[in-house]
Amino acid sequence: xxxxxxxxxxxxxxxxxxxxxxxxxxxxxxxxxxxxxxxxxxxxxxxxxxxxxxxxxxxxxxxxxxxxxxxxxxxxxxxxxxxxxxxxxxxxxxxxxxxxxxxxxxxxxxxxxxxxxxxxxxxxxxxxxxxxxxxxxxxxxxxxxxxxxxxxxxxxxxxxxxxxxxxxxxxxxxxxxxxxxxxxxxxxxxxxxxxxxxxxxxxxxxxxxxxxxxxxxxxxxxxxxxxxxxxxxxxxxxxxxxxxxxxxxxxxxxxxxxxxxxxxxxxxxxxxxxxxxxxxxxxxxxxxxxxxxxxxxxxxxxxxxxxxxxxxxxxxxxxxxxxxxxxxxxxxxxx
Numbered sequence: 001x002x003x004x005x006x007x008x009x010x011x012x013x014x015x016x017x018x019x020x021x022x023x024x025x026x027x028x029x030x031x032x033x034x035x036x037x038x039x040x041x042x043x044x045x046x047x048x049x050x051x052x053x054x055x056x057x058x059x060x061x062x063x064x065x066x067x068x069x070x071x072x073x074x075x076x077x078x079x080x081x082x083x084x085x086x087x088x089x090x091x092x093x094x095x096x097x098x099x100x101x102x103x104x105x106x107x108x109x110x111x112x113x114x115x116x117x118x119x120x121x122x123x124x125x126x127x128x129x130x131x132x133x134x135x136x137x138x139x140x141x142x143x144x145x146x147x148x149x150x151x152x153x154x155x156x157x158x159x160x161x162x163x164x165x166x167x168x169x170x171x172x173x174x175x176x177x178x179x180x181x182x183x184x185x186x187x188x189x190x191x192x193x194x195x196x197x198x199x200x201x202x203x204x205x206x207x208x209x210x211x212x213x214x215x216x217x218x219x220x221x222x223x224x225x226x227x228x229x230x231x232x233x234x235x236x237x238x239x240x241x242x243x244x245x246x247x248x249x250x251x252x253x254x255x256x257x258x259x260x261x262x263x264x265x266x267x268x269x270x271x272x273x274x275x276x277x278x279x280x281x282x283x284x285x286x287x288x289x290x291x292x293x294x295x296x297x298x299x300x301x302x303x304x305x306x307x308x309x310x311x312x313x314x315x316x317x318x319x320x321x322x323x324x325x326x327x328x329x330x331x332x333x334x335x
Contacts (some may be wrong), residue, residue, distance in 0.1 A: 017131030020142070022307070023272045023300050026128040029137055029145070030196070038196035039145045041255050042128045043265075047075045047110050049251035050129075051096045055112075057086050069112070075100060077112040086114070099252045102261035103167045136277075145197050146270060149255035150326045154197070156190035159183055163194060165260040169203035169245070180209035181216045184242070185223055192227045201250030208242035217242075267325045268295035272304055275315075275330035283314040283335045288328030290319040 015032035030038035042048060053071050060067035060082060067082045069092060077094055086092045094112040101108035148154055154161040159176020172194060174187045191206060211217045217238040224235070224244065233248040258266045271292060275284050284304070286293075305312045314335065 018137055019128055019131040019133045020135070020137045021133065022276065023269045023303065025269050027137065027142055028128055028131050029141055031138065031141065034138070036141050036145060036197065038199070039142075039255065040128060040199050040252075041258060042252060043258075045099070047071065047073070047077075047096055047099060049096055049099050052115055053077075053094055053096065053112075054091055055094050057082065057088050057090050057092060060086070060088055068109075069094060075110055077110045079112050079114060081114050083114060098250060101253055101257065142273075145255070149198050150259055150266075152256065152259070154190050154194050157186055159186060159190075161187065161190050161194055163198070163256055165254075165256045169205045170200050170254065170256060172204065172206045174206075174208055180211050180242075181219070184208045184211065184220045188220075188223050188227050191224070192231075195228075195231065198255040199252075200254050200256070201248045204246040204248070206244045206246065208238060208244065210240075210242045211238070263325050264289070264291040264295040267292045267328060268300075270326070271328040271330060272296065272300055274328075275304055276307055278308070278330055278332050280332035282332040283316055284308065284310060284330060285316050285318060285333045286328065286330045287318045287320065287323070289323045289325050290321060292325055292328055293317050293319050 015030045015037050017028055017030050019026055019028045021027070024044050026040075026042040026044070028040040028042075029036050047053065055069035055071045055077055057067050058070050058076075065082050065084075066078075066080050067086070067088075069077045069079055069082075071077065077096065079092075079094060082092065093115045095115040096110055096112045098111040100110045152163045154163065156176075158178050159174060162173040162175055164171050164173075172191060174183060176183050176186070178186070187208070194200065195204070208220060211220065217240075221237050221244075228235075228246075231248070233246050235246040236244055238244050253261075267288070271286055271288055275286055278284060301315050302312060305315050316333070
């Protein structure tokens with residue numbers, strides 16, 4: 001695999017991360033000159049990336065430092081470096097490197113490492129912690145990213161990217177008009193945008209149009225390498241079928257993962273954010289699919305009522321099974 005640059009993101013040096021928090025999640029946008037360069041979405045759990053947690057060793061391979069631990073909340077964590085004294089049944093302190101990942105039919109366990117009691121607290125490097133916290137992100141910016149992730153599509157001149165998530169990897173398919181080489185070159189800026197907008201990591205497959213000539217495949221490889229120069233990753237050269245694989249670090253589920261495997265939860269959070277932005281007086285009526293309503297806990301409704309200056313009785317629901325999960329909406333109605 002060819003290795004991408006690990007240097008700081010020079011092109012993003014003048015941009016600013018802004019973070020908005022509410023309803024069980026932190027939303028972050030990297031903004032430069034009124035343009036979104038990147039996004040991150042973190043859901044508040046006890047097992048988020050960077051968290052230091054206590055867990056019990058529930059199994060350990062003989063003569064190996066690898067083992068499986070379980071937190072008090074029931075999350076299982078794969079740990080590769082358990083100390084010798086950490087026998088089954090003992091308690092250990094862990095730092096989480098990757099959050100649990102929901103997949104079709106299973107939950108991929110969290111990944112962590114042993115955190116020594118003598119070690120000083122680690123400074124956070126997450127933009128969700130270090131970004132500038134704001135009351136509201138600039139109007140329309142989060143909505144644009146959220147809608148693109150929900151649809152799994154990103155347009156570019158004469159074409160669009162079609163994005164999907166599988167248990168093996170995130171896939172980017174290129175659809176459009178023009179010669180295969182022209183279409184592939186036109187898609188590269190959108191690929192860079194998709195990676196940063198949707199916070200893609202792990203294994204990523206890009207299905208370019210098939211290019212017969214080796215010189216054309218090398219031209220696409222070169223253009224892709226230049227576009228991704230400041231993003232740490234490894235990648236394969238394009239094969240004869242136009243396929244390129246990228247591998248990058250992943251700490252939390254991407255926006256695409258959220259929509260693929262936790263869609264009602266993602267839509268519930270967005271619906272409450274919409275309701276929070278309703279300025280007209282009166283009660284709040286939230287219209288949504290029953291699965292979205294089911295994903296909203298009572299404490300979020302209390303938070304919504306308090307943040308909008310309304311009573312809890314002024315927050316109402318109308319559920320419609322025919323409504324798409326991401327088609328919910330909020331409006332003010334007479335009390």
